Amino acid sequence: MxxxxxxxxxxxxxxxxxxxxxxxxxxxxxxxxxxxxxxxxxxxxxxxxxxxxxxxxxxxxxxxxxxxxxxxxxxxxxxxxxxxxxxxxxxxxxxxxxxxxxxxxxxxxxxxxxxxxxxxxxxxxxxWLPGLQLCRYVQEHLWDSSALLQLAVRFAALVEDLRSSGIAHGDLQHGNILVDPGGNLRLIDYDGMYVPSLSGRPGGERGHRNYQHPGRTVGDYGPDLDNFAAWVIYTSLLALSLDPLLWGRLDGGDECLLLRWNDFADPGRSAAFACLEDRPDGTLADLSRALRSLLTLPLHEVPPLPELGELLPAARARDGRGDGPEFPAAAVLVGAEVATARAAVDELRRQRAEAELDQGRAPALRRAQEELRNREAAQLKAMQDHLAASLVELIEQERELSRAEQAQRAEALRLLRRESMRAELERHPISRFYGPGVSPRTHMSLSWAGVRTAADVGEVSVEKPSGPGRPALTVIRLPDGRQARLDSVSPEGARALVEWRRWLESRAALVAPELSPAEEERILSFSRQRRRHLSDAIEKIREGARDEEERVRAELAQGHDELAQALLAEQRRLAARLHEVDVALADARRALAELEWRHRRARP
Ligand SMILES: Nc1ncnc2c1ncn2[C@@H]1O[C@H](COP(=O)(O)OP(=O)(O)O)[C@@H](O)[C@H]1O
Ligand SMILES: [Mg+2]
Incomplete structure (x- = not known):
């Protein structure tokens, strides 16, 4: 070959x-x-x-x-x-x-x-295995309809066996299937074979293109690798068992059984599909259409051949022998359709589950909404931070201004009160000071030393006598900083002088003056203008921030609206899709039930 x-x-x-x-x-x-x-x-x-x-x-x-x-x-x-x-x-x-x-x-x-x-x-x-390549065997048994039907059934059994072991040959075709003299099938050429322990590796070959789905690629590799080729071979063998003239009409045996890659690539213009479907008996046409419909599926959705139990009446499957022309081919053919119809129902069920899961979730839109909300919050937060940073310095300046104002007021009050105290104390001449040992001579010597009124009595201390028989000295600090040193004032007298001054001070404090409104105004007017500038600046910044916040909210509000509308539209679309799938599923279930009924009727 x-x-x-x-x-x-x-x-x-x-x-x-x-x-x-x-x-x-x-x-x-x-x-x-x-x-x-x-x-x-x-x-x-x-x-x-x-x-x-x-x-x-x-x-x-x-x-x-x-x-x-x-x-x-x-x-x-x-x-x-x-x-x-x-x-x-x-x-x-x-x-x-x-x-x-x-x-x-x-x-x-x-x-x-x-x-x-x-x-x-x-x-x-x-x-070395005795036997013929599949094509040769078919050619030699072309007119033995029961041998070909039996071949189809044995082939279906072989495929079922592979499947149940989780194995796929990878290149099912006439050159890799030998038929021994007893009609038993042997597979050879295991280069492209898939076994479960090879799962995960790339395929590496595409198989004979006259047997493969046009969508198969070098990368495809797995337990379903043989599904399409199995349908091609099974359909061809059954067709030939029903009508051996097809072999000549479709040039069978030329690197194929009956169908070729170009029939799969463009089934609408395929003479072979047209020939299989344009027949009075209907059953072969149905099978051909079933095979043709597989071409509309992506490779991974091509269903396997139905199990043998589906294809054959139980008794025939058990003894495995073909029994002449009355062999119930109709059952075999309907079984194929049942499988396709089941696959359709399964697929719709899957789509329904998917649509239901999506219903009302619209995850992408929800995510977008969440993102928009986060973006808004982040923008507003950044603005607040910026505002706070701009205000910090101005607020500090304002605080400083208040502090300076307070200090100025306190200083003015201190000076005012010091003056009033001084004036009050000056109203009390030293001659009015009485105490132990204080005589008019004491008053005189105090006066000569510069201590004329209570206002002249500063800090008072007593110096110890400088030698035996010498008097102690009383030292009084005068307002101009000089010191009066007196021996005419005894230590007791010095203490009394301090008390006299304190007593006068406490009386004067009772009538301590306050700042006049005019003085208050003078101090306030100094900082008023500055304060106004500051608060204007602060207000301006706040206003700017309010505008900016409004702008951000307005800008994102459009996004919020659009998303809410899109969500609504998506929910409506999903509801419509669900309804559509429900209707299709009901139709597919009806079709399946009808086929199953026909199938049961075809079995004895
Ligand atoms: N063990 C075998 N017994 C009998 N014939 C065989 C055997 N192995 C291969 N052949 C024959 O050789 C042909 C090519 O062998 P195969 O293993 O399929 O190699 P290739 O990779 O060339 O397809 C087969 O179609 C078959 O006719
Ligand atoms: Mg080979």
């Missing part, structure tokens, strides 16, 4: 492998290049030119070898492959070891199984 239709993109980075011709040369001498004893003893199948015959695929050159004891092996030599080829094959081997399955083909990955030139390269060793 040729591989011109295989669209396996080159995975990167890829180690350098020998080319097909180099392997071919090397395999002229298996004993020299192969390390496995079975293989080294074998001889490669030869082409008419006498060279080892290679089936060259995109990833590998495949050679068949026969050992002297008659055993046959297949050797897969890689011409390209992912850097983790060994790990992948180990994971696949481990996964397949765990399961019992008729479709498995044993293999052994040998990391440096073949020497080419100076290098050693990996290979996969397999036992």
């Amino acid at each position: 040729t591989f011109s239709e295989t669209t396996r993109p080159q995975p990167a980075p890829s180690p350098r492998y020998p080319g097909a011709a180099e392997y071919q040369r090397a395999l002229q001498h298996p004993d020299l290049c192969l390390s496995d004893p079975d293989l080294a003893a074998g001889a490669a199948d030869l082409s008419p030119l006498g060279l080892p015959r290679a089936v060259s695929g995109n990833f590998a050159s495949v050679f068949a070898l026969t050992c002297p004891d008659g055993r046959r092996f297949v050797v897969r030599c890689f011409v390209r492959g992912p850097h983790d080829l060994g790990e992948r094959y180990a994971a696949i081997a481990e996964a397949l070891d765990e399961i019992e399955a008729g479709w498995k083909a044993g293999f052994e990955f040998q990391p440096s199984g073949i020497r080419v030139g100076e290098g050693r390269f990996p290979l996969v060793k397999m036992a």
Whole structure:
């Protein structure tokens, strides 16, 4: 077979492998290049030119070898492959070891199984499997409708088996499915196989494009990888079991069964889909339409084939034998539609749950509202801070002004009172001072020393006598700073003088004067003007801040309004969407119920 239709993109980075011709040369001498004893003893199948015959695929050159004891092996030599080829094959081997399955083909990955030139390269060793590629088998049984129907059913069983093990082959197509003489299916070529332990790695290939959904990319890799190809193969086999003439009409067997990549890419202009759907029996047309509808789904939503129990009457599935032309193909076909209808109901259910969750939440709008509120608060706070900072200095100046005013008032009052006190004390001549030992002579000597009225009596102290027999001296500080030193005033007299002055002072304090209104006014007018300037400045700043706050609120008010309206509109839209999904869901459920009823009726 040729591989011109295989669209396996080159995975990167890829180690350098020998080319097909180099392997071919090397395999002229298996004993020299192969390390496995079975293989080294074998001889490669030869082409008419006498060279080892290679089936060259995109990833590998495949050679068949026969050992002297008659055993046959297949050797897969890689011409390209992912850097983790060994790990992948180990994971696949481990996964397949765990399961019992008729479709498995044993293999052994040998990391440096073949020497080419100076290098050693990996290979996969397999036992040769008797059987025909799927296309050849179909061609040979084209007129055996029950064999083809049975083939379809066995294929569906194989797909179900893969699914239940969580495995996907990755490149289901005629070249990778062998049918043995008993009609049993075997899968080969596990390069692109997915097993659960490989989850998370990139795929690395796209599979044969005549079997793949047009949306499949190199990156797609997972347990659902085979869904679309399974529908293609199943539909083709069923179609051929119903009408073998389709093989000739649609050029079946030419790198495909009946359908090709261009039918999938543009189903509206596909002669093949038109041909399958333009039929009187309806059942095949329904299946074809079901397959066609899968093309409108994104790859990850393509449902798997229905389970075998859905496809077949229970009794037939158990014995697994096709029983002639009365085989209930209708059940098989309706089962396909049921699966699609179920997938539609599931999808709508999912959409409904999503719409319901969104209902009234409109998270983006709520977030925007919250953000707007925060922005407003932040802007207002920044303004308040700025205002406070601008006011701090002015307020401090105002405070300073008050302090200065107080100080000025206190000083004026102090001077006024000092003067009035002085005047009051001056009204009391020293001659009116009486005390122990105070005589008119004492008054005289006080007067001569400058102490004429009570106002002249400053600080009074007594100096001790300077020698025995000498008198103590009384020292009086006069208002001009001079000192009067007297021996005519005894210490007792000095104490009495101090008391006299204190008594006069306390009497004078009772009539202490206050600042006159004129004096008050003089002091106030000094700071009044300055104060007015300050309060004008403060008021101006406050006014500016009020305007700014209004501006910010007005500016954001529009945003608040718009968001509230958008929220309302979004809620209405979601409600309408929910209603729409509800209607669609009701329709889909009705359609499903009807199909299920037809399906049940088709079973005996
Ligand atoms: N174990 C096998 N037994 C019999 N035929 C095989 C075996 N392995 C491969 N082949 C034949 O070789 C062809 C190519 O092998 P495959 O493993 O699919 O390589 P490729 O990567 O080229 O597709 C298959 O289509 C099949 O006809
Ligand atoms: Mg292959």
